[in-house]
Amino acid sequence: MKLALLYAEFKSDIDVIEKELVQALNSSSHMLNDASVHLVQAGGKRIRPVFVLLCAKFGQYDIERLKHVAVPLELVHMASLVHDDVIDDSNMRRGQHTVKAQWNNRVAMYTGDFIFARALQSLAHIEQPIIHQVLAHTMVELCNGEVIQIEDKFQLNQNIKTYFRRIKRKTALLIESSCYMGALAAGVSQKDAMHLKRFGYFVGMSYQIIDDILDFTATDKELGKPAGSDLLNGNITLPVIYMQNDPRIQAYVEQIQTGQLTEQERQHMLTLVRNSEAIAKASAISERYLQKALHEIDQLPKHPMRKKLRDIARFIGKRDF
Structure with missing residues (x-):
């Protein structure tokens, strides 16, 4: 199923959020304005805003209120990508x-800072202190995750728990917060809000693992950047952790670190990982998180949105691009 079909029910509300994003990024500086609008025009799946809307459906749904939750979360995500590209020295994203x-x-750094500030400004329309606390905690942990990723660069011998902690901070926590903040803003009961929060965490973990798999299995064109970019930037992801004792991977990591990896060797490296058991092992871990997410949905009251949550969760866990 195409993501557009899953989003169809929310198209008019997503349009509201898109317009609000453009307004939020408006700046008196032409350079900041151009750089920020460049990000919006680059697109994205808008998964975080959609999770805000989906989870709010279990309560009192009001797009004029919810846009002030969905927009800050997407802005935080966008700002983190801008900073991430500087850290990784990445020239391409989404083609x-x-x-x-x-x-x-x-x-780029000032653009990221500007977008973070705009996120806080947008959330000021929401009066619930807990929502502000959740976003503040998320931003702190996101920054911690980015710094830890820098510290872990090219550390081939790291364990799986280290990887899980890193992707929780880098990805899962923001999706978890999207679900939780959407529920809180809509007045969903605390019990159901916690189920939605845990759903977001498990989906976020599955989502990032699939992303890390696709970085090896998808093509340069599909990714909009060179396949294997994570490893090329020194970021050790789950497939590589499963191959950390393979001397061939060790050799490739050494070549990357010293800037000696050729294009032909990159292709050989991708083939090695794609044909290894590491992909199936990583996929199995993603599936375990996905099943935990689906279990949380089962704990929610009967509601048409339960099927929509399942569909999007399955799309995330099964996507091939």
Whole structure:
């Protein structure tokens, strides 16, 4: 199933969020304005705003209120990507030049900071202190995750628990917060809000593991950047952890670290990982998280949105791009 079909019911509300994103990124600085709008036009799955809307359906749904939750979460995600591209020295994302490539590192860092600030400004329309606390905690942990990723670069001997902690901070926590904040903003009961929160966490973990698998199994064109970019940037993901004792992988990591990996060797490296058991092992872990997410849905009251949550969770866990 195409993601557009899953989103169809929310199209008009997603349009509201898109317009609000553009407004939030408006700046008196032409450079900041151009860099920020460049990000919106680059698109994205808008998974975090959609989870806000989906989970709010279990309570009192009001898009004029919910947009002030969905927009900050998407802005935080966008800001983190801008900073991430500087850290990884990435020139392409989703098939388009990154902010750091189109402008420079300094502009990219200030653009990311500006977007973080706009996220806080947008959330100011929401009066519930707990929602502000959740977003603040998420932003702190997101930054911690990014710094830890820098510290772990090229550390081939790291264990799976370290990897799980890192992807929780980098990805799962923001999706968890999207579900939780959407539920809280709509007045969903605490019991159901916690089920939605845990659903978001498990889906987020599955989502990132699949992303890390696709970084090896998808093509450059599908990814909009070179396949194997995670490893090329020194980020050790689950498939590589499962191959950490393979001397061939060890050799490739050494070549990458010293800048000696050729294009032909990159292709050989991708073939090695794609044909290994590591992909199936990582997929099995993603599936376990997905099943935990589906179990949380089963604990929710009967509601048409339960099927929609299941459909999107399965799409995330089974996608091939």
